[in-house]
Amino acid sequence: MWCLIKKKIDKREAKKLYDEGEMVYLVPAKANIDSYWIRPLGINKEKNGEFDKVLSKFEYFNCVSPFGDYAWYFVD
DSSP: OGGGGOEEEOHHHHHHHHHTTOOEEEEETTSOTTOSSOOOEEEOHHHHOOHHHHHHHHHHHHOOGGGOSSEEEEEO
8 A cells, every 4th residue: 555655745845845856646635545546646846847737737637526626745
């Protein structure tokens, strides 16, 4: 279970760490994070660009009604 080794953080802290070059993981808020069907999306500034744009795209495509309308943030 990947969630046992991750720390949940808020959006402000996620953006700060992302801007510092750290890997941040996104998961839909109501998703069962222990499911085989749901896996965290790891993002970092070097590969993905601006945090707000990446987050908008993630929430648009992944945060639909059954999974919640926003993302949760995790770090190692």
